[in-house]
Structure formats: structure tokens, C-alpha cells
Amino acid sequence: MRLSHFFLPILKENPREAEIVSHRLMLRAGMIRQQASGSFSWLPLGKRVLDKVCQIIREEQNRSGAQEILMPTIQPADLWMESGRYNDYGKEMLRIRDRQDRPLLYGPTNEEMVTDIFRGYVRSYKDLPLNLYHIQWKFRDEIRPRFGVMRSREFLMKDAYSFDLDYEGAKAAYNRMFVAYLRTFQRMGLQAIPMRAETGPIGGDLSHEFIILASTGESAVFCHRDFLDLPVPPENVDFTNDAQIDEIVAQWTAPYAATDEMHDEEAWATVPEEKRLAARGIEVGHIFHFGTKYSKPMKAAVQGPDGKEHFVSMGSYGIGPTRLVAAIIEASHDENGIIWPQSVAPFDIALINMKVGDSECDRISEELYAAFTEAGREVLYDNTDGRPGAKFATADLIGLPWQVIVGPRGVAAGEVELKNRATGERQNIPVSDAIRRLGAVS
Ligand code: ATP
Ligand code: MG
Numbered sequence: 402m403r404l405s406h407f408f409l410p411i412l413k414e415n416p417r418e419a420e421i422v423s424h425r426l427m428l429r430a431g432m433i434r435q436q437a438s439g440s441f442s443w444l445p446l447g448k449r450v451l452d453k454v455c456q457i458i459r460e461e462q463n464r465s466g467a468q469e470i471l472m473p474t475i476q477p478a479d480l481w482m483e484s485g486r487y488n489d490y491g492k493e494m495l496r497i498r499d500r501q502d503r504p505l506l507y508g509p510t511n512e513e514m515v516t517d518i519f520r521g522y523v524r525s526y527k528d529l530p531l532n533l534y535h536i537q538w539k540f541r542d543e544i545r546p547r548f549g550v551m552r553s554r555e556f557l558m559k560d561a562y563s564f565d566l567d568y569e570g571a572k573a574a575y576n577r578m579f580v581a582y583l584r585t586f587q588r589m590g591l592q593a594i595p596m597r598a599e600t601g602p603i604g605g606d607l608s609h610e611f612i613i614l615a616s617t618g619e620s621a622v623f624c625h626r627d628f629l630d631l632p633v634p635p636e637n638v639d640f641t642n643d644a645q646i647d648e649i650v651a652q653w654t655a656p657y658a659a660t661d662e663m664h665d666e667e668a669w670a671t672v673p674e675e676k677r678l679a680a681r682g683i684e685v686g687h688i689f690h691f692g693t694k695y696s697k698p699m700k701a702a703v704q705g706p707d708g709k710e711h712f713v714s715m716g717s718y719g720i721g722p723t724r725l726v727a728a729i730i731e732a733s734h735d736e737n738g739i740i741w742p743q744s745v746a747p748f749d750i751a752l753i754n755m756k757v758g759d760s761e762c763d764r765i766s767e768e769l770y771a772a773f774t775e776a777g778r779e780v781l782y783d784n785t786d787g788r789p790g791a792k793f794a795t796a797d798l799i800g801l802p803w804q805v806i807v808g809p810r811g812v813a814a815g816e817v818e819l820k821n822r823a824t825g826e827r828q829n830i831p832v833s834d835a836i837r838r839l840g841a842v843s
Pocket of ligand 1: 541543550551552553554556557558684685686687719720721722723724725
């Protein structure tokens with residue numbers, strides 16, 4: 402992509418409304434634009450990151466055996482009357498009426514609708530386990546939308562729903578999602594810690610929030626430092642092996658970890674002082690087993706091997722992709738801007754032509770642009786006629802992993818400068834080496 406054709410509305414000034422660094426940098430880098438309280442448009446740079454985040458989520462959901470669907474944002478209120486939640490949900494739910502005066506709502510979540518899909522088709526335990534997910538916009542009329550896309554009213558959620566014959570099956574489904582989440586966040590360059598969460602009236606221990614440590618996080622969290630060194634399961638982890646998956650979950654739930662709502666001073670006191678990590682965190686995912694809470698009132702049952710009807714045991718599993726983009730920035734930036742992990746970077750390489758119009762600079766830049774593109778790298782080629790200083794500032798701000806700088810002095814010596822955005826390391830190398838090196842960036 403040539404910068405001259407790319408819609409990248411960079412802000413020079415720090416936006417006053419932004420209280421936290423991710424919000425500030427997303428606005429400054431032209432990733433998002435606020436349209437109303439808690440509602441944002443995603444501009445090209447932001448959309449590219451959001452798509453990469455969603456793709457990682459999708460790949461790991463699929464790997465764990467979940468299947469993607471897509472349900473509508475607008476839901477009929479009837480389903481929510483059946484489950485009893487229409488009255489319980491409160492003011493966070495946006496209630497709407499159509500021209501026939503039928504009550505509708507903008508979905509804050511999809512348990513009812515997916516249960517309706519399930520009961521419409523599935524009759525036998527032989528069709529289980531089943532896990533259906535979608536990545537769809539939600540609306541929650543938050544009292545205090547703030548921090549940009551971190552806590553917005555309209556936001557994207559990946560929500561998965563598992564259906565099993567009994568508690569044992571549901572627990573195995575829960576464990577698979579737990580492991581998928583560990584892999585998902587790691588692939589985005591994040592260290593997410595699963596923490597025991599409130600299970601409400603359902604009870605049990607099957608509810609975890611996945612928390613990224615960050616000083617700007619909204620939750621106070623307490624955890625054992627051992628989490629920082631636990632191994633994340635590899636790509637070839639066998640999701641069909643319940644015992645192996647259970648073992649991973651056991652390992653990842655053994656050390657102490659809790660948000661302030663679940664914090665237990667007595668248990669905390671048993672963690673050696675030097676291992677205690679009291680910090681703040683951002684919730685990026687939440688997994689929850691709720692049994693027959695919806696299947697019973699909505700009559701979603703299957704025939705078991707005993708020939709009897711069983712209400713299915715369910716769980717739901719959320720991740721916030723829009724919030725994640727902000728969380729990644731909270732975890733990875735410096736005073737000059739964003740530092741994208743390779744896996745979610747909007748482009749791999751910022752190719753900076755320092756002297757547009759200089760025939761040699763133009764020729765080498767074009768040659769590199771073609772070669773990187775040919776090698777499958779995504780390149781943002783700064784071919785604008787701005788000052789070098791402004792170009793460097795933009796490149797640092799938008800945080801692409803590599804900068805390749807083409808200037809008259811280097812070009813005369815057959816060299817370009819390579820800069821690693823994360824380490825700041827700079828190196829002058831021959832043009833052909835630059836092509837070889839960055840053509841192979843993984
Ligand atoms: P929170 O405690 O932060 O209000 P929640 O517990 O209401 O979130 P869930 O219902 O568990 O959220 O939703 C699943 C995921 O959706 C969350 O882990 C988060 O990543 C994302 N999410 C929830 N609310 C918002 C919001 N207002 N803005 C952006 N993302 C959100
Ligand atoms: Mg939650």
C-alpha cells in the first residue's frame with residue numbers, strides 16, 4: 402500500500418478526551434473515530450489490526466473444535482421473555498420496536514438465540530458435543546463508556562456456546578475453550594492470566610476471566626508470579642484428548658489468581674511474599690459454565706443413551722476483539738507510539754523514502770516495495786513528500802515491526818537502513834540483504 406493512497410488521518414496533537422495511552426494512540430494513529438458516546442468507526446489502519454485479531458481468534462476456536470456461525474445483532478424480545486432475562490437485564494439492554502410495534506432488542510449477548518437454533522435441530526446425544534460461535538457486534542448501554550474501545554457501548558465480541566449431554570461433557574468443553582484462550586492471547590503477544598471469577602447463583606468453579614496485566618486496567622488483581630513462566634500449549638495440542646486438556650487446565654489453575662471480587666486473603670497469605678503480584682488488569686475474555694440455566698426454560702433437550710430426555714448442559718465463552726486491540730497497545734508501546742506484535746501488525750514493514758523525487762531513492766524504494774510485496778510481506782510505502790522527521794515520527798507512531806529507510810547517502814553506497822521498532826536497533830545493510838532478511842520475516 403502506498404501511503405499517498407492510504408487513508409491515515411494522523412493527529413498531531415494529543416486528543417484531550419483520551420485518558421489512557423491506548424485511546425490516545427488509537428486516535429493519534431488514525432485507527433478509530435468516535436461517532437457517539439461509546440461508539441466508534443474503525444478506519445483503515447485500525448480495521449487491519451481488528452481483522453488480524455479476529456483471524457487469530459477464529460483459527461484457535463476452529464482448532465479447538467468450535468464452528469463459526471453468524472447470528473443477527475437485532476433479536477426478537479420473545480426469546481428473552483422465554484428465558485426470563487428480558488425483565489432481568491436492566492438498562493444496559495437497548496430495547497427497540499419495529500413498525501408493527503413488536504419488541505426487539507440489540508443483542509448484548511446471544512445465549513437465547515443460540516439455544517433456539519440448537520433446539521430447532523438437535524435431538525440426540527449422538528450429535529454432541531457441539532460448540533457454535535460467532536464474531537458479532539454487541540450493544541450494551543454502559544453507564545460509563547470510557548477509555549475508547551476498551552469500554553464502549555457498541556463493541557465486537559466473539560461469543561461461543563457449548564452444548565453437552567451432562568456436566569462431565571460440559572466440563573471437557575469448558576477445558577477446551579480454556580486452552581484455546583491460552584493459545585489465542587499468546588499468539589497476540591499477550592500474557593493473559595486466567596483468574597477465578599464469580600459464578601453467581603450457579604456456583605461451582607467453572608468461571609474464569611482472562612486478564613492482561615496493565616496499570617490502566619479497571620480490575621485490581623492478585624496472582625502468583627509463577628503464572629509468568631507457565632508454558633502455553635503448542636499448536637499441535639490434541640483437543641480430542643480430554644485427559645491431556647484437563648491436565649493443562651489443572652496446571653494453569655493451580656497457582657493463586659483472583660480479581661478483587663473473588664480475592665481470598667487467607668489463601669493469598671499462603672503465597673510466599675516474593676511471589677505475590679498485586680496489580681491491575683484488563684479483562685479480555687471470560688468463560689463460564691451455566692448448566693441448564695437456558696436449556697431448561699427454553700426446553701432444549703436431547704435424548705440420552707438411556708433413552709430419556711436431558712436438558713443440555715451449556716457454557717458460554719466471550720472474547721472482546723475491539724477491547725483487545727486497545728489492550729495490546731496498553732501492553733506494547735513507548736513514548737513514540739505503538740509497537741505492534743508481528744502477528745497483529747497492520748503492515749509488516751514501513752518503507753520510508755526520505756527523498757521522494759530523487760531518482761535513485763525512488764528507484765530503490767520501488768524495487769524494495771515490489772520485492773517485499775512479492776515475498777508476501779505487507780508494506781506501507783511512504784512515498785509522500787513530507788520531511789524525513791515527520792515520516793519517522795509517523796512510522797514510530799503507527800508501530801509497524803520494521804522500518805526500511807531509503808535515503809540519498811545510503812543509496813549512493815548501495816545500502817538502506819533497517820530499524821527494528823521494538824528494540825530500536827538500526828543497521829545499514831545492502832539492498833539485496835534487506836530483501837533477503839525481510840522477505841523471510843515470520
Ligand atoms: P466487564 O466486566 O469488563 O464489564 P463483562 O463481564 O460484562 O465485562 P462479558 O459479558 O464477560 O463482559 O463479555 C465478554 C468479553 O467482551 C469481555 O471479556 C470483554 O473482552 C468484552 N467486553 C465486554 N464489555 C465490553 C465493552 N463495554 N466494551 C468492549 N468490550 C467489552
Ligand atoms: Mg465478564
